[in-house]
Amino acid sequence: MDAAQIEEIIRQHGPHISTSNGLATGTTQSVCRLTSSSGNKTPCRVRFKGSQSAEESGPASPTDKGPPHNFSVVATGIFRSAFPYETNLPFLMGMQFRTIVTLVATEFDQETATWLASSGIKHYRIPIPAHKDGKTIPVADLAQIMRIITNPCNHPLLIHCNKGKHRTGCVVASFRALAAHNERTDWVAPGGDFIAEYVRHSEPKQRQADVEFIQGLSPRDLYMAIAAIEEPVKPITAYGTDR
Numbered sequence: 001m002d003a004a005q006i007e008e009i010i011r012q013h014g015p016h017i018s019t020s021n022g023l024a025t026g027t028t029q030s031v032c033r034l035t036s037s038s039g040n041k042t043p044c045r046v047r048f049k050g051s052q053s054a055e056e057s058g059p060a061s062p063t064d065k066g067p068p069h070n071f072s073v074v075a076t077g078i079f080r081s082a083f084p085y086e087t088n089l090p091f092l093m094g095m096q097f098r099t100i101v102t103l104v105a106t107e108f109d110q111e112t113a114t115w116l117a118s119s120g121i122k123h124y125r126i127p128i129p130a131h132k133d134g135k136t137i138p139v140a141d142l143a144q145i146m147r148i149i150t151n152p153c154n155h156p157l158l159i160h161c162n163k164g165k166h167r168t169g170c171v172v173a174s175f176r177a178l179a180a181h182n183e184r185t186d187w188v189a190p191g192g193d194f195i196a197e198y199v200r201h202s203e204p205k206q207r208q209a210d211v212e213f214i215q216g217l218s219p220r221d222l223y224m225a226i227a228a229i230e231e232p233v234k235p236i237t238a239y240g241t242d243r
Contacts, residue, residue: 067091070164070201074172075179075187077155080201082164086111092158097121099154099235101145103128103161103168122235124148128167131209137170143225144233145171146178165202166210173198173214174222181219 068091069082084092084100086109098121105127108116116123126145129135148154149171161167176194179187189197195214199206 065090068160068164070168072164072201074159074175077152077157078149078175079156079158080164080168080172081158081160083160083162084112084158085109088112089115093119095156095158097156097158099124099148099157101126101148101157101159103145103159103171106162116236122154124233124235126233128171130166131170131207131213136209136213137167139221139225140229142171142174143222143229146174146222147226147229147232149175150178165205166207169198169201170210170213172201174217177217177219178222181223 065087067081068084068088071079071081074080079095079097083104083106089112093115100116100121100123102123102125105125107113126141128137128141128145131137145159149157149159159168159171173189173194175187176189176197178184180192188194195211198210198214202210
């Protein structure tokens with residue numbers, strides 16, 4: 001991103017806090033090319049460009065300035081990126097985030113950790129596994145994450161993993177599935193195809209296991225898991241309470 005693009009993102013989204021209602025329970029419908037109204041999975045053919053990868057990866061290298069790698073707008077008040085560093089602090093401050101959700105166990109550098117502790121931002125760390133060696137994201141963890149990111153009281157919100165590709169991509173796809181299930185047109189993926197969205201953000205190393213996870217998403221099961229949460233995850237640093 002060049003300076004003009006960064007300035008435009010901050011101008012449009014930084015001061016904005018979503019005031020729309022959270023996901024409402026409602027009529028079940030087919031979910032974006034994944035699950036039909038009869039419950040049958042619709043096959044989705046995905047043609048990957050570049051290589052596929054199942055290896056574990058650490059955080060992306062720090063950017064010189066501006067947003068973290070792979071920074072992007074998901075929906076009004078919801079953003080995604082790779083792991084943020086000290087060099088990204090001016091940009092993050094300009095975005096006026098209320099909440100940051102970290103999907104890996106990696107610790108922030110000292111400057112970023114100090115800023116988080118003093119800023120009043122709610123920081124949730126919910127490490128989830130990469131889809132490799134037979135591992136998959138536990139539905140209970142995914143439900144906790146969905147509970148946080150679909151709550152407008154937590155917006156503006158940033159969700160990130162190491163590279164902003166695989167774990168973040170699967171979480172965003174889950175969010176899109178819930179949005180389609182509830183006819184939240186302002187939260188659906190561009191073109192209604194959130195597998196294509198995953199592929200676009202994970203290039204050039206997509207994971208077939210991620211695509212299979214996305215194809216198998218069941219919004220109904222995810223809603224039941226959200227409703228079954230007895231003890232919400234607490235933020236590491238917080239002001240007030242998680243509403």
